Amino acid sequence: MTRRAGSRASTNDLTVPDGSARSPAFEVRGLTRTYGTGDVAVRALRDVSFEVDYGDVVCIMGKSGSGKSTLLRLLGLLDTPTSGMVLLNGIDVTRLRESRRRVLRLGRLGYVFQEYALLPELTAEENVYLPSLMSGCPLRESRLRARQLLAMLDLENRARHRPSELSGGQQQRVAIARAMVNEPAVLFADEPTGNLDTESSEMVMTALSQMNAELGVTILFVSHDPDDRRYAKNLIVLRDGEMVEDAS
Amino acid sequence: MSSLWSLRVAMFLSRRAIIRGNRGIVVLTVAMMAVIYAELMFVPSLIQGATNEIQQELREYVTSSIAITPSHFDLTIPGAPTLLNRVRANRGVVAATATSLAGSEVSFEGRTNSFPVVAIDPTSYSKTFATPSAMLQGSFLGPGANDEIVLGIGIAGDGMSRVSTYESSLQNVHVGDRVTVTLSGGRTHVFVVKGIYETDLSEANATAFITTASADRLIPPLRGSVTAIYVRTKEIGDERAIMGDLRGDHPRATFQSWESLSSSVKEITGSFDTIKSVLNAVSLFVAAIAVFIVTYVDLVNRRRTIGIERAIGISGPAIIVNYLLKAVVFAFFGVLLGAGLFFGAAMPLVRYHPFQFPIGPVTLSVSATELRSDALILLAVAVIGALIPAWRAMRIRVLDAVWR
Numbered sequence A: 001m002t003r004r005a006g007s008r009a010s011t012n013d014l015t016v017p018d019g020s021a022r023s024p025a026f027e028v029r030g031l032t033r034t035y036g037t038g039d040v041a042v043r044a045l046r047d048v049s050f051e052v053d054y055g056d057v058v059c060i061m062g063k064s065g066s067g068k069s070t071l072l073r074l075l076g077l078l079d080t081p082t083s084g085m086v087l088l089n090g091i092d093v094t095r096l097r098e099s100r101r102r103v104l105r106l107g108r109l110g111y112v113f114q115e116y117a118l119l120p121e122l123t124a125e126e127n128v129y130l131p132s133l134m135s136g137c138p139l140r141e142s143r144l145r146a147r148q149l150l151a152m153l154d155l156e157n158r159a160r161h162r163p164s165e166l167s168g169g170q171q172q173r174v175a176i177a178r179a180m181v182n183e184p185a186v187l188f189a190d191e192p193t194g195n196l197d198t199e200s201s202e203m204v205m206t207a208l209s210q211m212n213a214e215l216g217v218t219i220l221f222v223s224h225d226p227d228d229r230r231y232a233k234n235l236i237v238l239r240d241g242e243m244v245e246d247a248s
Numbered sequence B: 001m002s003s004l005w006s007l008r009v010a011m012f013l014s015r016r017a018i019i020r021g022n023r024g025i026v027v028l029t030v031a032m033m034a035v036i037y038a039e040l041m042f043v044p045s046l047i048q049g050a051t052n053e054i055q056q057e058l059r060e061y062v063t064s065s066i067a068i069t070p071s072h073f074d075l076t077i078p079g080a081p082t083l084l085n086r087v088r089a090n091r092g093v094v095a096a097t098a099t100s101l102a103g104s105e106v107s108f109e110g111r112t113n114s115f116p117v118v119a120i121d122p123t124s125y126s127k128t129f130a131t132p133s134a135m136l137q138g139s140f141l142g143p144g145a146n147d148e149i150v151l152g153i154g155i156a157g158d159g160m161s162r163v164s165t166y167e168s169s170l171q172n173v174h175v176g177d178r179v180t181v182t183l184s185g186g187r188t189h190v191f192v193v194k195g196i197y198e199t200d201l202s203e204a205n206a207t208a209f210i211t212t213a214s215a216d217r218l219i220p221p222l223r224g225s226v227t228a229i230y231v232r233t234k235e236i237g238d239e240r241a242i243m244g245d246l247r248g249d250h251p252r253a254t255f256q257s258w259e260s261l262s263s264s265v266k267e268i269t270g271s272f273d274t275i276k277s278v279l280n281a282v283s284l285f286v287a288a289i290a291v292f293i294v295t296y297v298d299l300v301n302r303r304r305t306i307g308i309e310r311a312i313g314i315s316g317p318a319i320i321v322n323y324l325l326k327a328v329v330f331a332f333f334g335v336l337l338g339a340g341l342f343f344g345a346a347m348p349l350v351r352y353h354p355f356q357f358p359i360g361p362v363t364l365s366v367s368a369t370e371l372r373s374d375a376l377i378l379l380a381v382a383v384i385g386a387l388i389p390a391w392r393a394m395r396i397r398v399l400d401a402v403w404r
Helices: A069-073 A098-107 A123-133 A139-152 A168-180 A198-215 A226-231 B002-020 B025-065 B080-089 B121-129 B212-218 B239-247 B265-303 B304-310 B316-352 B368-393 B398-403
Strands: A024-035 A043-051 A057-062 A083-088 A109-112 A188-190 A218-222 A234-237 A242-245 B066-070 B093-108 B113-118 B134-138 B148-152 B178-183 B187-197 B208-211 B228-233 B253-257 B355-357 B360-362
Touching: A024 A069, A024 A139, A043 A069, A043 A083, A043 A218, A043 A234, A057 A069, A057 A198, A057 A226, A069 A188, A069 A218, A069 B253, A098 A109, A109 A168, A123 A139, A123 A168, A123 B002, A139 A168, A168 A198, A188 A198, A198 A218, A198 A226, A198 B002, B002 B316, B025 B265, B025 B316, B025 B355, B025 B360, B025 B368, B066 B239, B080 B093, B080 B228, B080 B239, B093 B121, B093 B212, B113 B212, B121 B228, B208 B212, B228 B239, B228 B265, B228 B316, B239 B253, B265 B304, B265 B316, B265 B368, B304 B316, B304 B398, B316 B368
Parallel strands: A057 A218, A057 A234, A109 A188, A188 A218, B113 B208, B148 B187
Antiparallel strands: A024 A043, A024 A083, A234 A242, B066 B228, B066 B253, B093 B113, B093 B178, B093 B228, B134 B187, B148 B208, B178 B187, B355 B360
């Protein structure tokens, strides 16, 4: 991971090809997010720039209100920056239409929410393979892929259970499996252990590491727990919306 | 292909939401749709029942199925006996009777009023009309009866001030009384009242009947003349074909079906149709609002779920169609349950305890076409009712849906 000065690039080609060993997984240039306008404007993120290589695991740390989640939501294409860009293979994906951003969220980017965010009426297995169905994969293949992921995360015996029948740690691992089902290039996890006890947190962070090691997915996760640094290869520290440390 | 995946995901989500979602909401929504569907059918079917009753009364007492009258240039039907024979020979005809207008004024104890006095053949008339079975007092005319008359309650009055046309009637004529009739040509003759009939249709109660035998004897110039031939067909709806068969050989007669003759009733049934349309529109509006509210409340409760679905890449159309499918399923089962309620409970109940209208007992009547169209309209309304809130929910930003 490399820290960069902010700059702008134009995008004509909307295609986002698979990652290669040479190019970074994505680049962030001068990313700024301001909420509100005028006197009540709050700059949640200020001119943040860095690069993340394929296969990297980056931990984003900082105090509450430092802009960690804002950054992750911008990277996960759930929000639009006030200025700056996020380049995937040289293309600024922040300026894409919502329909294209959705396709990227579905296939190229995985997102794990702090509050698990599973669909309550679906079983663990169905939650996992839903994005796969949406991407056009046949049901049988989607189900097989979901079972493999759940087995990797030691949840094969919980596949038919609904979220309400699972513990927090189990739900979060199901959420990780869901985020991985379409084999994304990058996985974002927003305080994935924020609501979990120590043992469950350990299991979730191990699961993320396992995804990186076995499937090669690039991971960016937000955490406020200093212990989680050990799972990361790189660290970004934010303070008051600004990037203060890049521990490559 | 992306639309296909969206549809597949929509079906996947809606199926699971219906099966595993809140049972209470599912049951209540279906029950609500059922009640709306039953209500949608109930009032129109009651109106249809009333319309059918009026039309049946018309056929039974006033017009029969077909009325053949003279053309504008004639007072009587030329060649009536031949025409009557041809009519009776037609396979679609049950019975036919010829009548002639024999008088126009009836008097009793100083009261005089204008009423049509019609000469009939009681035997064929009884097969063509139901008037002989609607006797309030006395009996109908027998074949060849002389100097006897049968009056409608609208003429006799019979001392019953409850009758709506009592004021314009002779008021106190009873069976056995003698009334004076002014016959065609101006001659008067006294007839003994043989019977008084009453139907539920007030306009059918203002005719007096004497036999053709009496008329032939009292008004020789009119012997053999016919002012109308009434035809009763086997099936309702055969009128046009039968009239087509007969019309060619008798260009100087006017053929009219009961439908075209019921112009006065058309105003009533036309008003019924207007009421029916207004009530249908109100019911459908209520249905749309109900589905809108159910979907809206569901969407408000699922705002975060929708945000999550969109965050993980589920398409907007998939989410919207998911809600539309749910609305369609609720409406479909609502229609089934509503039809069950209507046919299993409402119709049998009303059949055994019919509504008492001034035109007589009225039961519910609904056609398969109306049943289908109401069901389709309800489904369409459910889709529209669900579409608006679902579409609006898609306009909320993902970030707001998930975190705010």
